[in-house]
Every structure is written in C-alpha cells, then in structure tokens.
Amino acid sequence: MRPRRSLALLAVLATTLALAACGSNHAPTGQPDRTEVRTISVEGSDREYRVHIPASLSRDPALVVMMHGGFGSAKQAEDAYGWDSLADSDGFVVAYPDGEGRSWNAGDCCGRGAREDVADVAFITALVGDLQHEFAIDPSRTFATGMSNGALMSYRLACDTTLFAAIAPVAGTIVTTCDHPAPTSILEIHGLDDGSVRMDGEPGGGVATVDGMPVQDVIDLWRGVDGCGDPVITSADPVTTSISACPDGRTVELITIAGAGHQWPGSSARDGADTPSTALDATTTIWAFFEAA
Template identity: 55%
Template structure:
C-alpha cells in the first residue's frame, strides 16, 4: 500500500514538473503563476485560448491603481477577443494594487519597486511556457497601468507597441527605443486630466498634457504630420512613422476616467463611454504594428 501511494505521489510530481518545464504549453484558459523578483513574490494571470497557433502574439494588460489582475481579466474583455483573434494575454499584479511608473503611484513608487523588470520577467516566463512571437509583444494599461505602459516603452526594448488608456507619462524618458503608441483619453477625465493640470484623487497625478505626450512619441518615432479625423464625440489624430510604426491619440469628448467599452469597475466610478471599444481598438492597432525587422 505504501509503495502504491509513493508511486502515485511520484507520478503527480512528474506531471507537475513536466507541465512547468520550459517550452511546454500551459493549460488552455486562465492560470496563475508566481515569480520571485528582487526578494518579492510576484503574481500574474495568463489566458491561453484553446488551439492558439504558435508562435502567438502576447498582450500584457496592466490594471489601474486599486485594481488587480483578476479585475482586469474580468472587466476589459481581452479574453473573449483573444479567443477570436488568436493571441495570449498576461495580467500582472502590482504591489499594493499599484505600479511604480516612475513618479506614481503608491507603495511601489515609494519603495522603488522595479516594475519594468518584473513585467519583462513576466514576458520571459510566458515565453518559457509557450511559443511567443517576440515581434508581437504589446502592453496595454489603464490609468496607473497606462503610466506603467509608458514606463515600459521608456525603459525596455520588449514591446513593439503600447496602448495607454486614461494615462499620462510620468517616467523619465531620456532615450527611449522607438515604439508604436496608441493612447485613448477621455476629455472629461478629472483624475488624469488631458490638459496636464493636477488631477483629483489620492495620487494627484500631475503629468504633461496628453497631446504633449503624443507629440513626444511622434518625435521619437520619426513620424509624418498626423491626420486628424473628427467624428463626435471621438477625435482621432493618427501619424504614420518610420519603419512601419504609428502614433495615434484618440480623444473622447464627455468621457471620464474609464476604459471605453468596458464593464463598470466599481460603484461610483465614471461610467465607461460606449463611443469607443478600447480593447478592440488597441488590438487592431497592435496587430498592425509588429516590431520592425
């Protein structure tokens, strides 16, 4: 009996070891993973559609302040889109429900948490579990998560394109690698104001105007003059750039601090605008802008 139990335990150990071995695909659907980074145990969720083709594009979705990986997975509709379009999605968890985006926010900024390093490690861990198309690795983020997406573009060479929503750039960005950028912002956002004035709320976000951030990335990416399309309540400024990159700013009149087209995050939060499906819009941009080369 003891020998039988021992064999069963050994079989379970071998199965688990094989499932976690580099190069082996994780189970379809949602799974949770833990990494040890700089003395901290850090978690992320991973969504793998059934039958996804390898190598697969990867979207890293960064939750907003006070959010979480679970909340981001539930709220923004990425999994359903991944099923239709054939990509995988990683949802990292920030320390204390926030990210160190280079000047904001919360405990990660106070403690100097290396979130650029953590998110890069998440990408590497996903790539060790299943084949990832390294030319098609993208970062999307809401609010503080959007600021973190800018920090990733400023401080790493991992991402072909980023998609910040309801965010501004607060990180030092002295010598960024050219990166495609699509930003979505509500003109009535009082938490991260489009005009760059200090925002309401605990963080009192005080970054540059979103139009200035857009112009900054057009310079970095060596872009042509933008083409502006006005279809109220949405204004789109889109520029074609060197080596197939692009920089686009989508402004939504009347929209507050929210992810357009999503489910409400919590009671009392700004209701999401229905004028834009942010998730679909970001993915369409990502799909059209792989890394050069």
C-alpha cells in the first residue's frame, strides 16, 4: 500500500503546485528590482539606454518606453516620473533611452537630434526589438510615452513605425510628416497654459520654439486614422477629458489641465519645465490607459 500512498501524495502535491502557479500573476526573474545601463550599436553609433526590470514580471509583461524631454536624460526621466515603482508593483519593463545631445530627432525639432538627423527611429526600433525578444513581450503590450521633445518623438514613432500599440505623449504635438500612420491608441496630456508647446500650434517660447500642429488637430488626425466615434467629454475642474471610442478596442483621448504649463503632472521635480500640476498623476493615468489598450 505504501507505493500507492506515495504516488497519491505526489499527485496531490503536483496539483497543488500547478494551482499555485496558475493563481500567481507574476513570475520571479531571479534577481531583485534593478536598473541596468546598456549600450546598443545603431548605424555605426553606440547608443545608451537604461532598462528597469522588476523582480517579478507579469505573466503577460508589457514594455513602456519613456523618452525624456529636451535637455533631459534617461536618468533624469527615471528619477522624475515615478515609473520604476509602478513597474515593480505591476510587473512590467521600462526602458529609458538617452537622446543624442539631450534631444530627439522628432522631425523639424529639436536641437542636435534634428539638426544632425540622428537615427533615433532606428535606435528605438532596435531597443524595442531586443527587449521584446529578451522578455517575451508581445507587440500588443508595447507602449511609448515621453515628455516635451520626448512626446514629439513618440508621435514620430507612431507616424513612421508600427512599434507601439499605444502612445501617451505629455506636452507634445506632431512636428513631422504623418501622411499614412497605422492605427494606434493615443492619449495626449496637455496643460492649457503651456507656452513651450502651445495648444493652438503657434511657435512656442524657449530655445526650441516648437512650431507644430495645433493639439486639437493632432487628436482629430488620429480619430480619423483610427475611425473613431464622436468624443465623450467630461470635466472635473481643472481637468477636462475627451475620449473617442474606436474599432478594435482603440481609443483616442485628450486630457487638458487648466492653469497648467509645460510640465508632467504629478511628477516630483520641475526638471527645467514649469511647476507640475497636482490635479492629475500622469504616470498612473498613462499606465491605466496602456493597460486598457
């Protein structure tokens, strides 16, 4: 009888372990939460980025590419916007690429990136491909966000590639040609008093003098691309949210904040921009948007 009892106990144990595994939402990576600095060669240049890897990854992990603003850096973006702690709790990977000369080649703007026609689209494409392979990340769980010049770059990536299922620019607009973009979910967060990337599309102040599309025109463009319905607008002063539902589960959203300037709402430091609004936590809002995409 002992052999049978042993086999029965082993069967129960195996079933228990299988159920425990099914009930777990995160798989351990074998290492503590950590950020690694990596280098990748793109078109003859070595490009650097930081990647934050949580100790436990979701069973269906996501990748968020967070692009710093002009004069910012990967380290500054990691420190300022609160993505690491959210990644640790929800089990996704965050990449923080470094722009050449602290800028991105978003098209007609900005700084060294645009002036020298730096291969930023190729850089981000290579970075995403490597991380998708390493962490078994599905393209439908691959997202991009950015602040200011990084927001402009996220729009260029959405216009020129099919890398991302959704993007969430903060204080951004389009400063490149965008004639035939692929359908993509879009969330734009913008301060109504932003003097650097103006809502009306007039040239902004500061060194870059950003001269792009009016923000509402950007949203209308993506509503057309995605085949969206009429927007539903809600307001809880000072925040106004406009959401358009689109086929295949996509959405195009615009969140504006009255009285807010050129800033990342809810961030911990100014980092050369205007004082962050406390009316909204942009990071958690964006992650909820990505999760629903």
